[in-house]
Amino acid sequence: MVAKHLVPDGHLSPVTLQILLALVDNNRHGYGIKLEVEKRTEGAMNLGSGTLYEAIQRLETAGYIAEVVAPAGATGRERKRRYYQLAEPGRHALGAELARMEKTVRYAKRKKLIPHPG
DSSP states (O other): OOOTTBOTTSSBOHHHHHHHHHTSSSOEEHHHHHHHHHHHTTTSOOOOHHHHHHHHHHHHHHTSEEEEOOOTTOOHHHHHSOEEEEOHHHHHHHHHHHHHHHHHHHHHHHTTSSOOOO
16 A cells, blocks of 8 residues: 555655655754745745645654654744654655656756756
8 A cells, every 4th residue: 555645656745755855954843844845945835734734644654754852942832843853764765756856857858858957
């Protein structure tokens, strides 16, 4: 059975890809993940609360991300939020997906489907 955070061919879904990318360098709470995704995609992906928190729950269950304590210095509301970090299986899945995407982009460039930069 294919996990819901994967598309049928076994690759990461766009939502999963973006959530994992948001956790590469920093632990973040759900709203922080949402803001990071919106910033990085220049608003092209706006994760609704249901989509985001369902994906977070599935990724945590799958072992791709793990809940961690709030960062030192967090106060008040920030201290009460649930923070997540990228776990090793998630890092591995992300790396495999990015390698697959890179291969696809190289092929598209060779076929002149997208221009070479420069």
